[in-house]
Amino acid sequence: MKTCLVVDDSRVIRKVACRILHDLAFETQEAENGAAALMACRRQMPDVVLLDWNLPQTTGLDFLRALRGETRGNHPVVVICTTENDASRISEALDAGADDYVMKPFDRAILEAKLAEVGLAR
């Protein structure tokens, strides 16, 4: 079973995302900030990280840069999940090592399509 780490400071969004991911046959973990997310990755590197841009303390991009510096940190597919839809911000996320980008609000169809594009769902 594929694993997904959902990183978002909103409990509701984590819950919604996890429900969709369970339906798509993913095993999920949750983290509410960058530090907790990095610890979760060190324990078990997931196949995919669904990452909120605006996290408390450190931003999603700070976490992403730290993750890519970890052993096996290049392994997970990272999908940034945010309301930021400015082209320059998207480019910034790609430069930081993001693989794809989902704008909030998202639904099952969009998430499934994104995961399929990165080869993680049918």
Add this chain to the structure above:
Amino acid sequence: MNLNDFAYLEELARRRCGLVLNDKKLHLVENRLLPVMRRFGFKDTASLFRELRYGHEALIKAVIEAMTVNDSAFFRDRKTFEEFRDIVLPALLRDRKGIRQLRIWCAACAAGQEPYSVAMLLEDAGLIERGWSITLIATDINTQMIARAEQGLYSQFEVQRGLSIRRLVGNFTQEDTQWRISERLRRMVTFRAFNLLDSFGWLPDLDVVFCRNVLMYFDHKSRASVIERVGDVLAQDGALLLGPTESLTGFTTGYVPAARAPGLYFKTRPAPLLRIVSN
């Protein structure tokens, strides 16, 4: 809407564009008429149908357009585009390397997502830089959809469906909350409003036809007619791409399905003429 009006609409849609309406979805049909009623200023469906029966051409056109399904997405049914990229395109590039010319038709392009997806794949293959001449024609019966496709402006929701972020930032520019296709890709596609029941006489000989998720809404006779006439404009080694759940079984023997590629058909070459040798 009463059943008489529905029967009239059903016949009109069948006659004008081969479209089959399902009376089990009467409420859906009524919902699709609402924007037409607003646009033409009718207060109820009864007055709309009265005018429709007078043969008001602009109204007929608007009603037919409202009955068509325009749902689409970039790279919709990814497997079809993989089949095009991995099976159809390499064979054509090999067989056409002498003339360096490719002619492709997207027969029901809705708001343009399909032809622009094809254009992106052709661009990935670097054909224009290598001197290939590309003709990419995209048609749809719905004139509003064609106008939208030519504009190439899509909402956030539309670009999220099927486009990777790299394709988005590489091929679109942001305009407020919307995204516009690059001029480079827009220029690759020629759009035209066209009813598939009309003559194909204006089309050039084609190497590939995308005719996805449209024949399923047609009656049997119209479906057979379109399939036969696509065969007339398709090159002898040309490919026809249908939706993954669509099939030509029972319609024609003029095509062979590709192995392990649902929806992909190649035109069958005519059997060589027998040479009678007498001793």
